Amino acid sequence: MMSLKRIFITAGLSLVIILLGITAFTSWYTVDESEQAVILTFGKVNEGISEPGLHFKLPWPIQDVQKLSKETFSLQFGYDQKNGEIVDFPDETKMITGDENIVLADLVVQWKITNPGSYLYNSEDPQQILYNATSSSLRSIIGSSRIDDALTSGKAQIEAEVRDLLISLVERYDIGISVTAVKLQDVELPNDDVRKAFTNVTDARETMNTKINEANKYRNQRTQEAEGEKDAIISRAEGDRAARIETARGDVAKFNALYEEYKVSPEITRKRLVLETLDQVLPGAEIYIMSEDGNTMKYLPIRPLEKQTQTAPKDSQEGSGN
The missing domain is CATH 3.30.479.30 (Band 7 domain)
Structure with a gap:
């Protein structure tokens, strides 16, 4: 029979072997790249581990490890x-x-x-x-x-x-x-009825927005056309104003020149103005120069000569064409 001492020694060695096995197997753990871990010391959260690889901890039951996924x-x-x-x-x-x-x-x-x-x-x-x-x-x-x-x-x-x-x-x-x-x-x-009603409302709203956009487009187009017409009218008015100003300046210069001539020869200038005015008012009238006794004076027939001068080139052109 085994002695009591040997039994205690055997039991002690067995306990030591078990403790060493537990220490060896529970003191190391690994963490994958897709995992994270938390260390518990006597059930209290101690620290978190997120780095992958082999890690050391105190043996169970002193420390324990819980692993969780890093995935989304x-x-x-x-x-x-x-x-x-x-x-x-x-x-x-x-x-x-x-x-x-x-x-x-x-x-x-x-x-x-x-x-x-x-x-x-x-x-x-x-x-x-x-x-x-x-x-x-x-x-x-x-x-x-x-x-x-x-x-x-x-x-x-x-x-x-x-x-x-x-x-x-x-x-x-x-x-x-x-x-x-x-x-x-x-x-x-x-439900379908509500969806259909809301779809009709949405379609009506889209149609309304489309019409509003078309109206705004037409308004912008007409506004641009009106702006263009306004600018054209203003441009024509500016041009007309400039032309009238230049015409007025020319009339003033002409009047000043005429006035200078009038101061030198008033009677001759007056008669010339009368004749020029008659020629402008009555361009087709025949002008006769009367003497003081009422008789018609002889004068060079300028009008017939002008008519002959105007018809002569035409006759020459017809002759050359034949």
Whole structure:
């Protein structure tokens, strides 16, 4: 039979071997590139490890390690996609807009674990908290938006506002999660009749905008034409004014020159002016110079000579043509 001492020695050696095995197997751990770890000392969060590779820690049960993924996760709000099939949850996505219309809105939230200790121990279910915060943020923003903005051009603004509100809520809850992106998937009306009515309203609004744009285009065209006509009238008026000014200056110069002649020979100048005026007023009249006794004086027949001079070149041209 084995002695009691040998039994104690064997048990002690076995215990030492077990402790050495536990120390050897629990003092080293590895972290992949897609992982991050948190060290627990007697159950208390000590530090986080994000560098990949082989790391050392105190043996269990003094220190323990928890590993979490670094990947980006997707939270699908309002629907679920499994095996290529999409299942909608209309009761979760039904919301009331700021102008008291009902819409169905769903979105996708991209998130990552950035603080493993807070993610593991600050809340019982951080993903559920994120889901509830997403629902609250989306309903809050949709509830303060108009239906036109939610269905048409305001989606980008709604996404940005939901993202900002959701980030602030997650930071306040301190659940170790960071929101990286928010994508608004679909915003729809609850049934076909409402969708058809809203489509008719949208088409009418687009038609109205088209007509307004056409009217503005026509107005701009007519305004440009009127501006062009105005500029042309002003240009003609400026030209006419300049011409009248130059004509007036010429008349003044002519009058001054005539006045100088008049001062030298008043009687001759007066008669010449009378004859020139008669020639201008009555261009076809025959002028006779009368003597003081009333008899007609002989004068050189200038008019017949002018007529002969004008008809002579014509006759010569006809003769040469023959």
